[in-house]
Amino acid sequence: MSELYLGIMSGTSADGIDLALVDFSNNSTKLVAHDYQPYSDQLHNEITELYTPSANEIDRAFSLDVKLARIFADAVNQFLAKHQLNAEDIRAIGNHGQTIRHRPIGNSITDQAFTIQLTCNHTLAALTKIEVIGQFRQKDIAFGGQGAPLVPAFHQFLCQQTQHDVVIVNIGGIANLSYLPSVVSKQQVTGFDTGPGNCLLDAWYQQHNVGRFDQNGQWASQGRSDPKLVEQLLQDPYFGQASPKSTGREYFNLAWLENQLALYNRANTAQKLTPCDVQACLSELTAISIANAIKALTVHAKVYICGGGDNNQHLRKDLEKQLSGFEITTINALGVNSDAIEAMAFAWLAYAYNKKIYGNMPSVTGASQSLVLGCLYSP
Structure with a gap:
């Protein structure tokens, strides 16, 4: 058969x-x-x-x-x-x-x-x-x-008997990771949704531009990320929640973002952010939430990126900055098509x-x- x-x-x-x-x-x-x-x-x-x-x-x-x-x-x-x-x-x-x-x-x-x-x-x-x-x-x-997520079992099937810790990060609308510990590790395979991947980036872009997404993060690269807004966004309880956990666009959406921006504007009346500044903050939010999740699991691992976010050059730079010291590459390095x-x-x-x-x-x-x-x- x-x-x-x-x-x-x-x-x-x-x-x-x-x-x-x-x-x-x-x-x-x-x-x-x-x-x-x-x-x-x-x-x-x-x-x-x-x-x-x-x-x-x-x-x-x-x-x-x-x-x-x-x-x-x-x-x-x-x-x-x-x-x-x-x-x-x-x-x-x-x-x-x-x-x-x-x-x-x-x-x-x-x-x-x-x-x-x-x-x-x-x-x-x-x-x-x-x-x-x-x-x-x-x-x-x-x-x-x-x-959810269900892909870690498949990732383990692909990467059996790894001699080093492996983390596979899929950056779709929501970002999720699979942590595959080395054969000598006593830790279990785990995986969870880290939070927004492209969903907020896409939704905010669509509200201010023509098109569905920020090609290569070009619009985000024109903005300046504000540490105060990024820190506020990261205070959402989901990011501190222990796994197992999963989420979706019914949680991380424009209504969530607009509420966050309203809170920020009330606390920072003298600070005015442009729409592309907000996009730069959202790129950092995705990168930092992914990086924090990885660093909570392992101090050294090979990190393989896949999904649509892998094509966002600005987001990749943000992620590499947050994961300095980790070996980061695309899933293609494993002989698997990222798309x-x-x-x-x-x-x-x-x-x-x-x-x-x-x-x-x-x-x-x-x-x-x-x-x-x-x-x-x-x-």
Whole structure:
């Protein structure tokens, strides 16, 4: 039977779909092909408008659930045609879906933990004629976990028997890390969301400019970071919270930022920040929150960066400044495509489902036990 799995990932930045075809033959991991399909501005807005409660959100969410499935199916079928493959060549699709709400255990808004990833997996399976494995996060939450992050188990699969501490940092809309201690260490693998990655940078940029993101951090580089604002932002309780922990754009969003700026302006009436000054502060916030999380885990490690934030040169410089003394490079140095790694992780989770491999790590999510994650949807 084929060991080709197709992973589909759309992150909290809601900028598009990543597809990664992975060959897991002989218990190895080989990226066969990777494609990216951007979302239209209209679709991007339809998704991000659901990040916060609003009128008719249930109708809009479940209409979008099916709409995204059709868009994902079109992307899969185009991918197969482009790479001269048939549905029968693919063992299964591992579909993360599009997160619109993440309320893990310990959230301050609801008394029950839950997480919602849109994309009707039944529709996706029917339109591609391929088995789909999805809804990976819910079972972990049912067993007392955060349901996130799930990628550390895949990162450990990639980096088995490391002779030195390794930290893999994914800077998406939300930034998360995987800490993989050396084989001689007595520490456990751990991982968590460190806080905002690109989400605040993107949202603030969109409010003041045309476009979805600050290309290479050029706008942030024109501003001057204010230590007082950065320190205030870092006082948010999330940054001091012990792991396991996870968060999302329903927490770190423009409303959060506007509240922080209002507090800053009341305390610093003589200080006027330009919009690009604020962007420079947000870049430092992302860098410092990531760096603080790493330094709390290890004093020396190889740090591999992946995700969209890896392309932000200004953010990379901020991060390198905060992590002086650490060896920092891109995940490409491990022979893994930085843009494909998250989609690869969900291809692996589909593979893990079929092979009955545990897909979560209690030391990461806080679940009461290790679990095979996901649900099967047949065409």
